[in-house]
Amino acid sequence: MGGILEGKRILVAGVTMDSSLGFAVAKVAQEQGAQVVITNFGRALSITRRIAKRLPVEPAVLELDVTNEEHLAGLADALRAHVDGLDGVVHSIAFAPQEALGGNFLNTSWADAATALQVSAYSLKSLTTAVLPLMKEGSSVVGLTFDATVAWPAYDWMGVAKAGLESCARYLARDLGPKGIRVNLVSAGYTKTIAAGGIPGIEKVENVWSERAPLGWDPTDSSPTGRAVVGLLSDFFPKTTGEIVHVDGGYHAMGA
Template sequence: MGGILEGKRILVAGVTMDTSLGFAVAKVAQDQGAQVIITNFGRALSITRRIAKRLPVEPAVIELDVTNEEHLAGLADSLRAHVDGLDGVVHSIAFAPQEALGGNFLNTSYADAATAFHVSAYSLKGLAMAALPLMKEGGSIVGLTFDASVAWPAYDWMGVAKAGLESCARYLARDLGPKGIRVNLVSAGYTKTIAAGGIPGIERVENVWSERAPLGWNPTDSDATGRACVALLSDFFPKTTGEIVHVDGGYHAMGA
């Protein structure tokens, strides 16, 4: 019996380590029958190629820098070497310079804040448009966020960028809906990834998470997040778009 993504072709943009949320999505997607292609760029590309071997089926790895217009323009052709279309796209990409994180909010330059916004928010639109030529039959775009409705310790301009990402997803849902493409986000609970580990002071978030999440929360287990993304990539949410699904043990709903 096939899985809920049987026969579907899924692009997961932004996979570095096997602790990354993108890796978790790729793994569950493969477990559910999808053909998966993953991306990274620059010096991290060689790491991604090694990590790809740890997935159930070694996927194709292509280079994609979402801030590089040439990469975006060539994405459809790069993908056509492996698939004849796409049914789903996962945006698992975020970055902010150190100067934009760790309690430096008031002193961050516009250039550093703009970098955070470009990589972490605007790139959702760029990736969607680059993949669009291969999504002629519609499909699903899923991005990963970290609840931008509140201010977090140390998160600073990345939090602002995530707010931009969440708004961007709603506008994409509006404009891509007529093409049969759904756009949703998964707001994952705090997870110990390489990216999270690079934020000075973020451990203050980790310390309170398990106390407030009524379902409990394990910051080293990203399987629940991967499952939610795969559910949104599947045909089980045919009329859901512009939504943010919280996968955080219920943390977001608790006042204290």
């Protein structure tokens, strides 16, 4: 018996290390029968090509900088070399300059804040529209967020960017719904990734989940998040769009 993504073609944009959430998604997607293509760019691209070999099936790796108009314009054609269409897109992309993080909120320049907003929020729209020619009714877009309803220590302009991402997903859901394309987000609990480790002061929130999440939370285990994303990519949520699914052990629902 095949998995819940049997025969589906999935693009996972933003895979670096095997500890990344994107890697977890790609792994579970393959285990559930999907053909997967992954992306990264610049100096990280060579790392991604090595890490790709650790997946159950080594996927095609494409270069994609979501701030590069030429990359976006050529993405659909680059994908056609490997797949004849797309059933799902995963946005696992976020970046903010160091000056926009770590308690520097009041002093962050517009240039640095704008970078965080473009890479981490606007790119959900630019990525989705770039691959729209390959998508059809029943396709699914899933992005990864970190609860933007509250202010976190050290997260600063990345938190603002995640709020923009969450709003962007709702507007995409509105505009792509008539095409039969769903757009949802998974809000993951704190996970020890390379990206998280690069935020000065983020260690202040590391232990909060294990203390407060009723189901418990292991910040080194990205598989629950990967499985949730794959669930939303599947046909099991045919009328769910504009939604944020929390995968955090229940932490978000607790007041104290």
